[in-house]
Amino acid sequence: MKKLAFIGLGTMGMPMARNLLKAGYPLTVFNRTEAKAQELAQEGAQVAATPADAARGADVLFTNVSNDQALLDVLLGENGVLEGAHEGLTVLDCSTVSPETSRRAERELAARGASFLDTPVTGSKPAAIDGTLVFMVGGSEDVFRQHADLFETLGSRSIYLGPSGSGSSAKLAHNTIVGINALALAEGLSLAAKSGLDPEKFLGIVMAGAANSRQAELKGSKIITRNFETQFSLQLMLKDLLLAADQTAKFQLPLPLLHAASTLYQMGLSKGLGEQDLCSVIQCYEDWLGAQVAKPDAEQR
Amino acid sequence: MKKLAFIGLGTMGMPMARNLLKAGYPLTVFNRTEAKAQELAQEGAQVAATPADAARGADVLFTNVSNDQALLDVLLGENGVLEGAHEGLTVLDCSTVSPETSRRAERELAARGASFLDTPVTGSKPAAIDGTLVFMVGGSEDVFRQHADLFETLGSRSIYLGPSGSGSSAKLAHNTIVGINALALAEGLSLAAKSGLDPEKFLGIVMAGAANSRQAELKGSKIITRNFETQFSLQLMLKDLLLAADQTAKFQLPLPLLHAASTLYQMGLSKGLGEQDLCSVIQCYEDWLGAQVAKPDAEQR
Numbered sequence: 001m002k003k004l005a006f007i008g009l010g011t012m013g014m015p016m017a018r019n020l021l022k023a024g025y026p027l028t029v030f031n032r033t034e035a036k037a038q039e040l041a042q043e044g045a046q047v048a049a050t051p052a053d054a055a056r057g058a059d060v061l062f063t064n065v066s067n068d069q070a071l072l073d074v075l076l077g078e079n080g081v082l083e084g085a086h087e088g089l090t091v092l093d094c095s096t097v098s099p100e101t102s103r104r105a106e107r108e109l110a111a112r113g114a115s116f117l118d119t120p121v122t123g124s125k126p127a128a129i130d131g132t133l134v135f136m137v138g139g140s141e142d143v144f145r146q147h148a149d150l151f152e153t154l155g156s157r158s159i160y161l162g163p164s165g166s167g168s169s170a171k172l173a174h175n176t177i178v179g180i181n182a183l184a185l186a187e188g189l190s191l192a193a194k195s196g197l198d199p200e201k202f203l204g205i206v207m208a209g210a211a212n213s214r215q216a217e218l219k220g221s222k223i224i225t226r227n228f229e230t231q232f233s234l235q236l237m238l239k240d241l242l243l244a245a246d247q248t249a250k251f252q253l254p255l256p257l258l259h260a261a262s263t264l265y266q267m268g269l270s271k272g273l274g275e276q277d278l279c280s281v282i283q284c285y286e287d288w289l290g291a292q293v294a295k296p297d298a299e300q301r
Numbered sequence: 302m303k304k305l306a307f308i309g310l311g312t313m314g315m316p317m318a319r320n321l322l323k324a325g326y327p328l329t330v331f332n333r334t335e336a337k338a339q340e341l342a343q344e345g346a347q348v349a350a351t352p353a354d355a356a357r358g359a360d361v362l363f364t365n366v367s368n369d370q371a372l373l374d375v376l377l378g379e380n381g382v383l384e385g386a387h388e389g390l391t392v393l394d395c396s397t398v399s400p401e402t403s404r405r406a407e408r409e410l411a412a413r414g415a416s417f418l419d420t421p422v423t424g425s426k427p428a429a430i431d432g433t434l435v436f437m438v439g440g441s442e443d444v445f446r447q448h449a450d451l452f453e454t455l456g457s458r459s460i461y462l463g464p465s466g467s468g469s470s471a472k473l474a475h476n477t478i479v480g481i482n483a484l485a486l487a488e489g490l491s492l493a494a495k496s497g498l499d500p501e502k503f504l505g506i507v508m509a510g511a512a513n514s515r516q517a518e519l520k521g522s523k524i525i526t527r528n529f530e531t532q533f534s535l536q537l538m539l540k541d542l543l544l545a546a547d548q549t550a551k552f553q554l555p556l557p558l559l560h561a562a563s564t565l566y567q568m569g570l571s572k573g574l575g576e577q578d579l580c581s582v583i584q585c586y587e588d589w590l591g592a593q594v595a596k597p598d599a600e601q602r
Contacts, residue, residue, distance in 0.1 A: 122510030209423030
């Protein structure tokens with residue numbers, strides 16, 4: 001059975017690593033905050049002292065960290081994966097990073113005889129727990145096929161998209177849509193509330209018709225009941241939109257709604273909402289409304 | 302059985318009127334372009350010479366016209382509905398107009414002893430044909446209840462929202478979300494295509510995950526296959542967003558994505574796309590891409 005390693009035991013990484021353990025794979029873990037690694041050690045994982053050590057004994061090493069710099073540190077930094085890289089090692093990176101970073105990681109690992117695929121996911125914490133993530137894969141198609149077992153363990157689908165960076169490109173375009181759809185819901189709810197409508201009834205109409213979206217289904221009732229518990233944090237959404245905006249600048253491709261959306265999440269970050277769920281961005285609109293969308297202010301009609 | 306009249310036999314009005322006829326209601330119709338009225342005459346409808354004549358013999362008169370001015374002309378203009386209004390007449394307006402126009406119509410008709418509900422719908426041409434529209438209703442709740450039979454004939458749901466104008470307010474907030482979600486899809490597809498991804502595979506990812514929306518389901522494959530046949534025209538979407546923007550100005554409520562969206566559909570109108578489906582707005586992005594999203598230009602990666 002393949003020997004696995006997992007680096008980055010955050011909101012997504014922890015349940016993914018746990019599903020690999022449950023499926024019976026030998027697993028070595030590394031996490032900057034060691035307590036999380038120790039949690040998995042009690043469930044049967046080995047704990048590595050460094051990313052290099054995690055790589056040395058592994059056939060496949062997963063990374064799931066929060067941004068480009070964290071990935072570069074883990075892979076290329078002191079005691080990083082590259083120092084423990086060997087022929088036969090495959091790194092599967094589930095982080096959301098720029099396609100340029102994915103391609104750089106692929107090149108650096110290839111120079112040591114190791115493989116790298118960018119394999120970001122859609123589906124937040126619940127899908128990571130249930131093993132129903134969808135993987136967007138860039139890199140060698142042969143390497144992708146060799147690890148179908150792992151994608152099947154962690155996800156409901158894995159889609160091969162093309163050369164290195166293709167998975168990261170798809171994830172940024174995907175999250176562009178998520179970020180904008182979430183704000184479409186926030187703007188519609190804000191206008192409805194200010195018009196004196198019951199937000200709950202309005203949400204029912206949204207979900208019954210042409211305005212429905214996965215974001216409306218996932219976040220609509222959370223907004224109305226003021227539940228901003230983090231499934232996907234506002235600051236990570238902002239990070240992804242800024243990475244997408246970098247791509248559009250490189251491509252000289254104006255995407256006006258993406259840019260407006262970035263501004264709104266930036267406002268949310270300034271309000272201190274960064275670690276809350278992305279749907280807490282409604283609070284930016286509520287500053288302008290002078291009311292919560294949960295409680296329509298009928299007098300202001 | 303209630304005697305009905307229907308004014309405005311457009312994309313939505315024609316199948317709605319036909320469903321009322323099929324349900325056995327005596328129906329009188331009026332349309333500015335008389336040929337459409339004659340088409341229904343062959344199916345058993347009476348044709349009225351003027352809106353006033355249509356109103357005189359009716360218990361319930363439907364209106365479904367394209368904008369505020371058209372509604373005011375039909376109701377309050379020469380030979381308009383108001384001239385034929387009588388106690389016991391109820392006007393159900395399925396047009397998308399401003400809440401102010403709905404409230405004005407209600408006041409004018411009330412002065413003649415007649416009732417008026419704003420009853421705009423979600424669901425485009427197919428839902429009108431299938432009788433699965435969703436009605437958003439503003440006005441007297443008693444009057445709404447009296448006509449449950451008609452809403453059941455034409456729709457799958459009808460939701461009472463509050464006083465006159467509430468239906469129109471909900472429709473504008475609803476279409477704000479639709480208009481933005483459609484552009485979220487267009488921007489994601491544009492970024493994916495420019496990144497060298499296969500738009501069809503990317504659309505599969507969108508529909509599998511957190512980025513999905515009714516717009517992605519309805520319009521995604523149409524965009525990729527260049528099918529811009531009109532289900533809901535770009536110029537009507539623009540009209541609705543401009544009405545929503547009027548509301549936000551009145552409320553002093555900034556909605557940045559709504560405003561960015563209006564600009565994009567305005568660009569589409571300038572390109573001559575007004576009468577095509579709203580998803581033809583992708584062509585604005587394609588001017589910037591220098592390629593169609595149907596055919597990714599891999600060389601530009």
